[in-house]
Structures are given as C-alpha cells and as structure tokens.
Amino acid sequence: xxxxxxxxxxxxxxxxxxxxxxxxxxxxxxxxxxxxxxxxxxxxxxxxxxxxxxxxxxxxxxxxxxxxxxxxxxxxxxxxxxxxxxxxxxxxxxxxxxxxxxxxxxxxxxxxxxxxxxxxxxxxxxxxxxxxxxxxxxxxxxxxxxxxxxxxxxxxxxxxxxxxxxxxxxxxxxxxxxxxxxxxxxxxxxxxxxxxxxxxxxxxxxxxxxxxxxxxxxxxxxxxxxxxxxxxxxxxxxxxxxxxxxxxxxxxxxxxxxxxxxxxxxxxxxxxxxxxxxxxxxxxxxxxxxxxxxxxxxxxxxxxxxxxxxxxxxxxxxxxxxxxxxxxxxxxxxxxxxxxxxxxxxxxxxxxxxxxxxxxxxxxxxxxxxxxxxxxxxxxxxx
Amino acid sequence: xxxxxxxxxxxxxxxxxxxxxxxxxxxxxxxxxxxxxxxxxxxxxxxxxxxxxxxxxxxxxxxxxxxxxxxxxxxxxxxxxxxxxxxxxxxxxxxxxxxxxxxxxxxxxxxxxxxxxxxxxxxxxxxxxxxxxxxxxxxxxxxxxxxxxxxxxxxxxxxxxxxxxxxxxxxxxxxxxxxxxxxxxxxxxxxxxxxxxxxxxxxxxxxxxxxxxxxxxxxxxxxxxxxxxxxxxxxxxxxxxxxxxxxxxxxxxxxxxxxxxxxxxxxxxxxxxxxxxxxxxxxxxxxxxxxxxxxxxxxxxxxxxxxxxxxxxxxxxxxxxxxxxxxxxxxxxxxxxxxxxxxxxxxxxxxxxxxxxxxxxxxxxxxxxxxxxxxxxxxxxxxxxxxxxxxxxxxxxx
Numbered sequence: 001x002x003x004x005x006x007x008x009x010x011x012x013x014x015x016x017x018x019x020x021x022x023x024x025x026x027x028x029x030x031x032x033x034x035x036x037x038x039x040x041x042x043x044x045x046x047x048x049x050x051x052x053x054x055x056x057x058x059x060x061x062x063x064x065x066x067x068x069x070x071x072x073x074x075x076x077x078x079x080x081x082x083x084x085x086x087x088x089x090x091x092x093x094x095x096x097x098x099x100x101x102x103x104x105x106x107x108x109x110x111x112x113x114x115x116x117x118x119x120x121x122x123x124x125x126x127x128x129x130x131x132x133x134x135x136x137x138x139x140x141x142x143x144x145x146x147x148x149x150x151x152x153x154x155x156x157x158x159x160x161x162x163x164x165x166x167x168x169x170x171x172x173x174x175x176x177x178x179x180x181x182x183x184x185x186x187x188x189x190x191x192x193x194x195x196x197x198x199x200x201x202x203x204x205x206x207x208x209x210x211x212x213x214x215x216x217x218x219x220x221x222x223x224x225x226x227x228x229x230x231x232x233x234x235x236x237x238x239x240x241x242x243x244x245x246x247x248x249x250x251x252x253x254x255x256x257x258x259x260x261x262x263x264x265x266x267x268x269x270x271x272x273x274x275x276x277x278x279x280x281x282x283x284x285x286x287x288x289x290x291x292x293x294x295x296x297x298x299x300x301x302x303x304x305x306x307x308x309x310x311x312x313x314x315x316x317x318x319x320x321x322x323x324x325x326x327x328x329x330x331x332x333x334x335x336x337x338x339x340x341x342x343x344x345x346x347x348x349x350x351x352x353x354x355x356x357x358x359x360x361x362x363x364x365x366x367x368x369x370x371x372x373x374x375x376x377x378x379x380x381x382x383x
Numbered sequence: 384x385x386x387x388x389x390x391x392x393x394x395x396x397x398x399x400x401x402x403x404x405x406x407x408x409x410x411x412x413x414x415x416x417x418x419x420x421x422x423x424x425x426x427x428x429x430x431x432x433x434x435x436x437x438x439x440x441x442x443x444x445x446x447x448x449x450x451x452x453x454x455x456x457x458x459x460x461x462x463x464x465x466x467x468x469x470x471x472x473x474x475x476x477x478x479x480x481x482x483x484x485x486x487x488x489x490x491x492x493x494x495x496x497x498x499x500x501x502x503x504x505x506x507x508x509x510x511x512x513x514x515x516x517x518x519x520x521x522x523x524x525x526x527x528x529x530x531x532x533x534x535x536x537x538x539x540x541x542x543x544x545x546x547x548x549x550x551x552x553x554x555x556x557x558x559x560x561x562x563x564x565x566x567x568x569x570x571x572x573x574x575x576x577x578x579x580x581x582x583x584x585x586x587x588x589x590x591x592x593x594x595x596x597x598x599x600x601x602x603x604x605x606x607x608x609x610x611x612x613x614x615x616x617x618x619x620x621x622x623x624x625x626x627x628x629x630x631x632x633x634x635x636x637x638x639x640x641x642x643x644x645x646x647x648x649x650x651x652x653x654x655x656x657x658x659x660x661x662x663x664x665x666x667x668x669x670x671x672x673x674x675x676x677x678x679x680x681x682x683x684x685x686x687x688x689x690x691x692x693x694x695x696x697x698x699x700x701x702x703x704x705x706x707x708x709x710x711x712x713x714x715x716x717x718x719x720x721x722x723x724x725x726x727x728x729x730x731x732x733x734x735x736x737x738x739x740x741x742x743x744x745x746x747x748x749x750x751x752x753x754x755x756x757x758x759x760x761x762x763x764x765x766x767x768x769x770x771x772x773x774x775x776x777x778x779x780x781x
Contacts (some may be wrong), residue, residue, distance in 0.1 A: 003432065018670075018673075020672050021674060022674070022677060024672075025674065025677055025678060025681070027634055029678065029681050031687055032682075033682065036685065036688075036689070037688060038702055039700060040688060040689065040694060040699050040700070040703055041694070042700060045668055046624060047698055048699070051646070052414070058671040062634070069439065087551075090551055090552075091726055091728065091732070092732055093718065093726075093732075094697075096695070110647055114545065115545075116545050116546060116547050117545075117546040117547070118547055118549065119547070119548045120547070120548075120549050120550075120551055121548065121550045121551065122550075122551060123550040123551050123552040123553035123554055123556055123725070124552040124553050124721060124722055124725040124726055133548065135547070135548075137546075139545050142697065144545075144546075148523075152527070153615045162527050164486070164489070165487045165488070165489045166487065166523075166526045166527065167525060167526075168519070168523075169487075169489065169519060169521060169522035169525075170480070170483075170484055170489060170491065170515075170519060170711070171489060171491050171492075171519075171527050172474075172491060172492040172493060172494055172512070172515050173491060173493055173494070174493075174496065174512070175493060175494070175495050175496070176465060176496050176497075176498030176501075176504070177462065177496065177497055177498050177499075178466075178498045178499045178517055179498025179499055179501070180498065180499065181757070182498060182501055184501075185496070186498075187499060187501055192684055192688075194489070195684075196681050196682075196684065198679070199680050199681050199706065200681045201674070203677040203680055203681065204677070205625055207673055207677065216626070224746060232506055260733075262519075280673050281672055281676065284673050284676040284677050285577065287676075287677075288573060288679075288680045288683060290680075291680075291684065294415075296393070297413070299416070299500075299502075300502060301409065301415060301502060301558050302420055302423075302500065302502050302503040304414075304420065304422065304503065305419075305420045306414055306415075307414070307416065307417075308741075309638045312415060327499050327500075328466070328468070329501045330683075331498065332466045332497075332499060334466070335686055338467070355632045369450060
C-alpha cells in the first residue's frame, strides 16, 4: 500500500482524521513557534535606542557623545536640547534610556571638580531593563577608565602603561559558564518550546483516547508519546541548526529525557480524557495549566525567591526534572551520569501516569459495562 | 431575551472568568512576592590566601545578596560546583594577587557564574562586581596618593567623571510588575475566546441557518450582542478587581487614569471579538473547536513573546512586528496597558495604541462577519436544495 493510499484511508475516516490532525499539530507546531522565536531573538547585537541631551558644546563632551554613538549596542535615535526630551521619550516608550550631559561637564573636568552625567532608564521596559543598564554602564565605564588613565598620565607624569596600572589596580572578568554571551535565547527558548511540546502531547493524548480495547489504549498512548518525543527533538534540532542555540551535552540523555517526559505527558492526556468522561474538548480545555509548571519549576524565576511552600511543590512538577536539567545538558554539557536522578524521576513519572491512566481506563470500562448490563436487564424486564 | 436570562446562559464562562482573572493573579502575586533576590549561594576559590583576599571574602560575606557557602582551593572544583548547581556563582582570586597588586602588575580576578539561569546568577554577579569595584576604588585612591597626589586631589580626580543612574517608573523592577499587566488580559482572552465566544458563534451559526425569518435573525443578533457585552463587561470589571487586589496585597503600582483603563480594556475586548471572528473563518463546526483549544493552549507563550511586553518591538525584525500586529489581538495594546499602570500615560500616548487596536478589530470584524454570513447563506442554500430534492423525490414516488 502506498503512502498516499494510507493517508487517503486515514483521511476518509472522521475519527482517524481527527487523531491525525492532533498528532500533526503536536509534531509541527513547536518547531514553527521555535522558528518564530528564533527570528524574534535574531542573535544580532542589541541596538538599544537612546536619547542624548548634551548641554556642553566642548570637544570633550562631543567626543563622549561620539563614543556613545559608536557603541555597537547603542543607537542614538535622538539628540535633544532640553532635559524634558529625555523624560518625554521615556514616557512615550520610544527609547530604552536617556543620557544628560551637563553644561559644565568639560569645565569641571578641566578644573578638577566633580561632574556627573545623568542616565535615566525606562523601568517599565520589563525584562530588558537589566541588559540596558549593563550595556550603558559598560560603555560609560570604558569611557571613564580612558579618562582616568589620561588624568594619571597628565597629573602624575606616568607612561600610558603605568598610568593604566595605577588607575586599574586590579581588574576582574566575568565568565558565564554555558552561556558566555548571556544570551536570553540560549537561556530560555529551549525550555519554553519543550513546555509547548508537553502541552501539545497532553492535548493530543486527551484527544485521541480509546474506550474499548486496552491494547489500543496503550498503543495510542505510546504513539502519542513517541510523536511528542520526535516533536521535542525536532524543536531542539531547529533551534540548534538554524538559530545556533548550543547543544553540547549527551545526545542520549536528551533523547531519553524527552521520551520519558513525553510518555508521561501522553498518558496524563489519556487520564484527563477519562476524567472528563471521554469529552476530548473539555479535557483539552484544561491543558493550559501545564504552562504554569514552567513558572513553578524555577526555570525563569529562581526557586530561591519563591515562598517556601513552592520550593517543596516544585519537586513534584515534571518540568523541574526536565527543562531545567536538559538546559544544563545542552548548555553546560552535563553527562548522562549527572542527570540519572532526574531520569529516574521522569521514569517514575511516566510509569505512574501509565498506571493511573490504565486504572482509570478499567474503572470507566467497568462502570460502562455495569451500566450497559443494567440497561439490558431493564429492557428485558420491560419486554 | 431578558438580561437575566442572558446572564444565566453564560454563568459558566462568567464564573471561570471571575475565578481565573481574580484568583490566579493573586497566586502569581504570592509566588513573585519577593522582588529582591537575596542569599544566592556563592563559592570562593581563594588561591592567594593573603590579607587582601581575606578582606575581599569578608566583604563578599557581608553582602546581603550573597550566601557564601562554598570554599575551595581549586579553580576546577569551583567550576564543577557551579555547573552542578550547588552555587550560582563564585570568585577565583588568583595566586599572588596581593603581591602583584603591590608591584602594580594589575592582577585579574575572575567571577564565574552559571550562565544557564541568569535570573539567579545575575544578582550574584552584580553583587560580587559591586564589592570588587568598591575595593578597586579604594585601591585607586591609594595608588594615586602613592604616586604623589594629596588625598583630596586623588579622591576628586577619581570622582571627577562619574555617572548617576536613575530608573524611572519601576525602580524595583520586580517580576510581578514585569508580567502581571499582560497576564490578566491574556487570561481573559483565553477564557473569553475559547470558552465563550467561539462556542456561542458556532451555536448561533446553526440557529441562523435553521431560522431564516427576519425577526428571528434580529433576535439572534441582539442576543449575541447582549451576551458578548455582558461577558466583556465582566472581563473588564474582573481585571480591575484583580489589579486592585494586587495593589492592596502586593503593592502593585496602579497609576493610570481609570477612564483610559476602561476605554483601553474595552478596545482589548473588541480585539478579542475580532480575533474570535478571525478564528471562525477557519472553524466552521463545533467539533473542530478541540483543534482550536489544542493550538491555543500550545501558543499561549507566542502571545506573550510577540506582544512587546517581554521583548520590545524596536528590537524585533520589522516584518515580524507587522505580522504580530496583524494577527495577535494583544499586540496592539499590551505595552500600552503596562505603561498606563506604571507610567500613568495620558490620552496622547494611549490614543494611537487604541486607534491601532481598533483598526485590528474593525478589519477582522469585517472579514470575519462577511465570511460568517457567506457561510451561513451557503449552508442555507445547501439545506434548501436538499429540501427541494427530498420534496421532488417524494413527489416522484407519489
């Protein structure tokens, strides 16, 4: 039988067509969303829009403005003349920050008096605020170091190298293990997308449930779990090959964790279907709750800052044992041996889900057969 | 249909809406109550063992952001401990650090952090950087003094060029204020569109097909308008109640004008109706709703990521912004709603956003209603044809 005939056969039957659509949604949608996110966080250096109000017409101030304009991460969208232009631009949300250089800036520097540049940030900018601050602070910090070196050269008559050592007695560098560029895409995207896969797997499980034969019930759960695994792996591959999200650790660990989580989620979906008396629509309507587990797993908001109770609850959440460790595998190159406790947890989770879903299957089947017998006996009595 | 009857008919989505919009955000408020991340586990690899290195460690220990809980003499051990997640970050003070400093060799320390979870390691890195910068400034003054400058000139020289930072609108920058102004309308959208609007319109579609009389059609249209208005109003009021409760319990800033908020939320609800009509172009049968629910649940985060709330529009590629604004209902007003509550924006900023959102609503309402009506007419024609065919067959048989 050719592939086209098989597809035609599936499409002809309403139930199998619906099952196929749900499985296709599960298989393709996470990768499509991954492409969207990849395009959004396109990996280019951030060009943060800023406004500069320079009241000082001196060469020193002009060169400072030029240095800010030359910074690869900043984009001066406006050169203002009044201080309230900074406030206005921040109020309208057209810039991420505003810099005001006072009129006595270079004069004070020449006279050895203190002078201060004011930097205003848009606190309502949400998650970008810390990145904006660090970009601007780093640019101004570099300019300040250069200036101090020139002071030391001038006032102390030191050579440039000695001046540098005097002004920078010691330095430090920051190394971000597993994510050297502090990339949000690397830090977040994989877990976000794998959570989408989990939601999709539960949804597909809830949609394709079986009421009569246990073997088919199990078979559907496993197929759904396998497609969830394929979807998760495809998503990781898309992010890795098209958007350079690193995957440096053990491949087998990634596959195994995906498989165990997807199996557990598929049977959770079947269980939800059974709990809703086989009403797929009602069961699917409740799957959004899975997205909450990503928040509770400490993936984006640290567990340390959550109330104590959530720090205990988090252990019972599959995402805690899936997206967090898989991020470590992908970015830090963690080995299989390191993730064994998480793998065992996920194994336990998937076995429990199979058992719970099976128990529910039998209890529902028993109930319906009892009801059927009652109906038959009522019919006999009536007859 | 009477108002009370309409209300009764939608009691289930109304209760879900009230519960989700009022209670769930309170849970988020409790979850994200701590705005400062303190006591982050921190490790130290002191390979210098000098007075200076011990002074650095003492200052790191006194930082409230850090919980210095791991000490080692090996760089590799510290790396492994960070990778294993036992500490979020750490510092390596190299051998001869103090000696190199006294010989003006400008030694280099290293702050190592787990880059996989920046929300945890970020505060640790920032606290350690502050400690090192403070010590470095002290050293700079001593170095300049040692070079022959008097103490006051040395300190003035260092302070000559400084920059002061001010964060406007939300200086604390907590997680709750980052997210909640978006989560509330997002929750309303999920319930309004999937639990109420789509089932209602699919149900009425059948009614429109079956009842062709003008009076019945008008009654159905009035009923739709009435029920949509009631549930929309409940959504707006629930969002306000939720924000007020969060303001009382968690101190959430609410600085906006109430009228602007109400108008903006009304525009948001209109967007949801437009979005619903857009979905109805594809969904024609109630049995297909489960596909919508499935896709909707999987793409919740897409609405958040492309709304401009988590990642600003000016950093996104332009075509993506256009697509997002064309298809996603919250994109036009999400940042405006946040700015309204945090920046207390006036009509000058709110109106253009409301205008864009109205364009979205009107566009999808026109296209959606046109397709909806065309489909109904098509179905009616089909029904008429099959009726006349049945009648014809019956006549022939007679």
